[in-house]
Amino acid sequence: MAEAGSGDLVRVVALLGAAVVAVPLFRRLGLGSVLGYLAAGLVIGPFGLGWFSDPQAILHVAELGVVMFLFVIGLEMRPSHLWSLRRQIFGLGTLQIAVCAVVLTLVGLAFGYSPTVSFIGASGFVLTSTAIVMQLLAERGDVALPHGQKIVSVLLFEDLLIVPLLVVVALLAPTPAVAETSRWTSIAIGAGAIVALVAVGVWLLNPLFRLLAAVKAREVMTAAALLVVLGAALLMQLGGLSMAMGAFLAGVLLSESTFRHQLEADVEPFRGLLLGLFFLGVGMALDLSLVASNWAFIVGVVLAMMVAKATCIYLVARLLHSSHVEALDRATLMAQGGEFAFVLYSTAAASGVIAAQHNANLTAIVVLSMALTPLVTLAVRPWLRKPDEKTDDLEVAEGLSGSVLMIGFGRFGQVVSQSLLARGVDVTIIETDVEMIRNASSFGFKIYYGDGTRLDVLRAAGAPAAQVIAICIDGNEAVNRIVELAKSEFPQAKLLARSYDREHSLELIHAGVDVQVRETFESAMKFGQAALCQLGVDKADARAIVEEIRRRDAERVELEIAEGLNAGTAMLYGNLRAGPTPTPFTRPRQAATPLTPETAAAAQGVARE
Incomplete structure (x- = not known):
């Protein structure tokens, strides 16, 4: 035996x-x-x-x-x-x-x-x-x-x-064929x-x-x-x-x-x-x-x-x-x-x-x-890539570490990185756009090739030790995927995400991000304020109008979060869309129910946009 x-x-x-x-x-x-x-x-x-x-x-x-x-x-x-x-x-x-x-x-x-x-x-x-x-x-x-x-x-x-x-x-x-009843x-x-x-x-x-x-x-x-x-x-x-x-x-x-x-x-x-x-x-x-x-x-x-x-x-x-x-x-x-x-x-x-x-x-x-x-x-394989898509000369994210892991270096990510780099923060940046990486390197930026929606890439890029993970890419599904991975696998990191619109902001808030910022909201507010000034409106009045719009927008977000908590997140994107939406200068009829500290803080991120 x-x-x-x-x-x-x-x-x-x-x-x-x-x-x-x-x-x-x-x-x-x-x-x-x-x-x-x-x-x-x-x-x-x-x-x-x-x-x-x-x-x-x-x-x-x-x-x-x-x-x-x-x-x-x-x-x-x-x-x-x-x-x-x-x-x-x-x-x-x-x-x-x-x-x-x-x-x-x-x-x-x-x-x-x-x-x-x-x-x-x-x-x-x-x-x-x-x-x-x-x-x-x-x-x-x-x-x-x-x-x-x-x-x-x-x-x-x-x-x-x-x-x-x-x-x-x-x-x-x-x-002989199997009986019909057997089939x-x-x-x-x-x-x-x-x-x-x-x-x-x-x-x-x-x-x-x-x-x-x-x-x-x-x-x-x-x-x-x-x-x-x-x-x-x-x-x-x-x-x-x-x-x-x-x-x-x-x-x-x-x-x-x-x-x-x-x-x-x-x-x-x-x-x-x-x-x-x-x-x-x-x-x-x-x-x-x-x-x-x-x-x-x-x-x-x-x-x-x-x-x-x-x-x-x-x-x-x-x-x-x-x-x-x-x-x-x-x-x-x-x-x-x-x-x-x-x-x-x-x-x-x-x-x-x-x-x-x-x-x-x-x-x-x-x-x-x-x-x-x-x-x-x-x-x-040689016929599957165009000449400008070859990544052999790019440095792949592997064994990296840094205080901040930034995912995406498009127009949004480039602006975000300036504040961090000016302060001397140790930033690791990953990007999938080959042309963007090459152009950035010509200006002295060190960008690594890596897909942030992959868990192995996030680990190799230093996410387990990062204090902050900044998601600066566009595309709702990709952002949501990274948020889900980061919340599950890297809970030590504060999570900042770029959102597409208010609906996407609500998704990110419910997913548990620490800060979410709509990609065009702040620039549109500044643009509207400048338009008012050009029409002869006093600068202080124009600033007050814009701040009022921000406040009303934050109230709407808080209201939708509160109603979502009461009705269940499964009904959030169906029933709430059908309900009345308050105009910018009309206070909502229904007061928002109290929120949890975490959800309220996330909602205030909208107001700070």
């Missing part, structure tokens, strides 16, 4: 050792971690050194890495944001998959496969590898960007597609599983985490995070649905929770380790003897499938008005088959829809396409 345990430990050490050696080496060579994992799996697998004989068993366990990855993605997808992506998920996703499925089926027919095998092969290949694409996007920091969100939307739709495809395989099976029973069970998960997420999860947080046992919170992920995956699996989609749905349901960042931090180490194990398993699953015995045919199909799929994705993207660079990037990232193809092909072989030899060939084709994807993205 001790010998068996020792053998298992040797395998674990071999897996970890292969990853530790290969991944840093491949990243140092600029080839990326995914290709490093795949190469390591190929070397130690049954068709390499032979240290492992059953890669499917490893893949079965490592699928939990994909599950946890989608849970983390779900945490970033608030229901309102997910709803805003509905056209991309069901519109772009449906069009892209339909076009790719038809063209890939024709490719299969061209290589001599029967119509059934061609359709099954195309259906599996059209399901892009969520694990590989998400990992590549995460390494580039593009998941939260608009073009990254389009890719995520299509991936989500493809994950949903595995269920109807398995139903199609069952209908194509030569065995309806399966649909009812799947729908019930979704309803049950939503109910648990809405009514039980937040109270559970509040209770566990009160206990202040970190390991219990970690265990609870894993319980949520694995429990949601298990529930969906029992309902005949995708485990990954169950985890994603659980993440979406917790995306509004105050424990969101804690959950992400707890799951992250397991996600990374299991996802790496998944890539190792994929590398092991590549049957080199099969490829060697039929290499010309398999390599030909792989290249034809990848080129055909990439071409279809590019054309669909351009048809829907994406830029050339965005369409090319999406085409190269999504040109491979995915992990759900293994499930589809093995099910089709077990059902007698395709032969075992076809299953082996199609599986090898998908694995090769997954292995080639990192290389293809590297080869295409």
Whole structure:
């Protein structure tokens, strides 16, 4: 028994050792971690050194890495944001998959496969590898960007597609078809599983985490995070649905929770380790003897499938008005088959829809396409950036520190920085506009390249030690994202934010910023005061009128905050907009209810604008 345990430990050490050696080496060579994992799996697998004989068993366990990855993605997808992506998920996703499925089926027919095998092969290949694409996007920091969100939307739709495809395989099976009542029973069970998960997420999860947080046992919170992920995956699996989609749905349901960042931090180490194990398993699953015995045919199909799929994705993207660079990037990232193809092909072989030899060939084709994807993205990378967008000569935010972390160095940020620099304050500035950074450096400003909406960039830029974080960028969603991260991860820092209008100011006040300033309010007040003076109004009277406007504006903000506290923030932007708005020189009919000291102080920030 001790010998068996020792053998298992040797395998674990071999897996970890292969990853530790290969991944840093491949990243140092600029080839990326995914290709490093795949190469390591190929070397130690049954068709390499032979240290492992059953890669499917490893893949079965490592699928939990994909599950946890989608849970983390779900945490970033608030229901309102997910709803805003509905056209991309069901519109772009449906069009892209339909076009790719038809063209890939024709490719299969061209290589001599029967119509059934061609359709099954195309259906599996059209399901892009969520694990590989998400990992590549995460390494580039593009998941939260608009073009990254389009890719995520299509991936989500493809994950949903595995269920109807398995139903199609069952209908194509030569065995007697499943009874109609059984099919309806399966649909009812799947729908019930979704309803049950939503109910648990809405009514039980937040109270559970509040209770566990009160206990202040970190390991219990970690265990609870894993319980949520694995429990949601298990529930969906029992309902005949995708485990990954169950985890994603659980993440979406917790995306509004105050424990969101804690959950992400707890799951992250397991996600990374299991996802790496998944890539190792994929590398092991590549049957080199099969490829060697039929290499010309398999390599030909792989290249034809990848080129055909990439071409279809590019054309669909351009048809829907994406830029050339965005369409090319999406085409190269999504040109491979995915992990759900293994499930589809093995099910089709077990059902007698395709032969075992076809299953082996199609599986090898998908694995090769997954292995080639990192290389293809590297080869295409020079065409994805315009010459003026290259950042090789820019200094990236890393290991920085300062009393003030300023995010954004546009016109607003430049004016703000003058007061701080004149006082000799130690200011760290990060910006994403390459041209702005280069222009600023010519005037002696030290600006670092970094995206303030990313938690890792904020940490590298010195946010954990900053006394003040000044958000000087435009764009409501980006500002709100940084505020949320800063309040959760860097509570020691005072938070100053630039807002777009009064509505955005209210959002920031409720989010807990210390000071928020509307970007055009003060300049408009000064402009109005100057206009009055030019019309002959006494300067003192003009100043008094402007101060009265400021006071009335602050009263309106306080009134809306007070009503929001009474009616609930969920009704703030619906009911209050419909109510009467006091004119600048008419006192509100309803007095504001007392505010908390923190909210009142934040509201006074509006008056000081």
